Amino acid sequence: MGLVVHGRITAQISNSEYCGKRCLLNGRNRATTLRSNLEIGCTEAMVVSAQTEVHSKLKTQGAAAPLAAGTIRVSELLSALSYALDLTEGRPMGHSVRACIIGMRIAQEWRLPAEDLAELYYTLLLKDAGCSSNSSRLYHILNADDLRAKGDLKVVDWTKTGWQSLHYALTHVATSTPYPEKIWKLLTVAMTQQRDSCELVKIRCERGSMIARNLGFSDRVAAGIHSLDEHWNGGGYPNGLRGSEIPLFANIANLSQTIEVFYRARGRADAVDAIRRRSGRWFDPELVKTAISLCKDGRLWAALDKDDLNAEVMALEPEDRRLTANDKTIDTICEAFAEIIDAKTPFTYQHSNGVAEAATEIGERFGMSEPEMKKLRRAALLHDIGKLGVSNEILEKPGKLTGEEFDVVRKHPYHTYEILKRVPAFADFCADAAAHHERLDGKGYWQGLKGDELTLTARILAVADVFDALRAKRPYRDALPLEKVFFIMQKDAPHGLDWPCLDALMGAHQFSFAPPSTEPETATPQT
Ligand SMILES: [Fe+2]
């Protein structure tokens, strides 16, 4: 059986050969590995079908073929965009990339075959793809900052009751609530902890694995993401899988992220100590042994301290399995991240797609060229990617934001810029995407740009963003009818919003403006 990849026939192996090869190379028990593969549903048909599926959406670059100038690699896009997932997890940017480097080093040491390495690679980069989907729920359970709660939880062994867990609860539950209410909330959280943890992990892992599938990755990548929080002793979530029931990719990803988190927060010695203490409870002891040996001789840390982490991580994708992106792939990735952004809070449900729709309506009426329209749509889909770094405590606050909270909100376009500028393929629109809250009179944010400093794309995005935000229900007000939306927006043009853009959008909605007799209340969106 063969699969044509860029005009070359890749050697296909049967499942038994596949498992046997892996056992031989790993020095592991063949029967155990075969069982593991079957347990994660790795039948021969699935291996072939998964590869076919990935290859139909993402092109593989053959080893013999050098990358043509201008070729965009999927790893280049996903490693850069993973910085957004790090923000959502309350981790310093670069967490996913560093975890990917660690996981790939461990897997190389285990001499996994190239097809395994290629799939593990994307499991590691996308392990947190579902992270935004439980942020709102976590905020409501804890009544506190979800980003801080998520970030700090990574260095707590929450499976053990003791001072560490108690201290975490005291400092992360109902943090701004007066004491009698806080005590009650703490008791409630303690009573429902197991059920809530399972629910939170389930939401996250189901969404994450679905996103991987939608991107065209195989069932094995999806299964690795789905089981990220399973523990070797059966004490993890969502299914309480135990030992070899846990997909290998998931156990490597969990081990790698733990090493990364402790390494960044407390240093090398604490990272080694953390995985040693969790060996056999959270992680496969054999994997831990490998990781500790890599830590001891310094090989694991060397790559993490490099200045250009992205180059480092891109070099780790197996050379003959490198995925390249065409226009459709790039659009699919933008759509997937738009979904991740919008899942952060129910109040922004479908906002990114709504902005993209309004922006393209304006662009079409301006007769923009196809490349310009493509750029505009991608910028619209990703304009709020920096909002993944804003806590739901702020995004879902029913009342007026404090000055400090609004400062956090004002930073989200800056984070959009910081994330998108890492993607060379997005260089021609990252500044415009990050300018969606700028106004022509210079009173917008984050840079206070004005007039001619704002490109047509930036002006279109600003109009499309306000339009979609006003039409949606927000924590501090209900959704507004179209007539009121345009009335409010007209009052903001031409000094704030670009009049021709607004006029084009109204035209697209066959709207003829008739001013209402009463003055409307101001409803300028906060985000
Ligand atoms: Fe925004």
Ligand SMILES: [Fe+2]
């Ligand atoms: Fe927005």
